[in-house]
Amino acid sequence: MELPIKLSEQSREPIYHQIEHQIKALIASGQLETGTPLPSIRALSKDLEVSVITTRRAYQNLEYEGFIKTLQGKGTFVANIHSSLKREIKEDTVVRALKTAIETAYQHNYSKTEINKLFNAILNDQEGRL
Template sequence: MEIFINNHASIPIYEQISSQIKALIINGELKAGEALPSIRGLAKSLHISVLTVQKSYDVLQKDGFIETTAGKGCFVSAQNQDFYIEEQQKKIEDRFVEAIEIARASGINLDKLIGLLKLLYEEDE
């Protein structure tokens, strides 16, 4: 498992770690039941504080991505992917509602809105 830290990013290090681990889980690179690196081990390999890794793992556990077993470590949870996808879809829906309201208020029709969405979505492919 490779985690990359950007010390110059505006995103806190613990969020960088947790979001990268979430992505690895969602993409299937980390499977249900698979052990994560120990907190100390990951902190040492990333040259960061143990407390920062602990905070990342706390976020992952709170969000249902990992489970912690005392004396054994942290493991990928079996119930994480569906929950995460549902959570992301809700965020997208909320932003779509906002975009639709702006489009309607600006007189932008549905075809133009769909065209804009398609253009933006395919831009980075």
């Protein structure tokens, strides 16, 4: 199984954090349901073209936080996550994306008014597609 994870070399966020946050988002959104098997550390490392150490660290953190569980000899699976935690993760994911977009806009010298105008235009466009 290949996970839809996109890593950014330009991000100041460590790669293992990027992996963690994206797996959490996939779990919170329901794209990865409870009990879904995850790729092995080696397979995910190869898919993402990162070191096994980086992927292992992400998996260890996710397991420590209760998002995944490893069963000896069987593999790693999505754990059962409470719906309130899923809501919290979904909100965190959206806030992070919006913060990144706003930082990018400010780096390109957009004003708050221009950012609001762009945001509303995109929001209206997306609503039209639903």
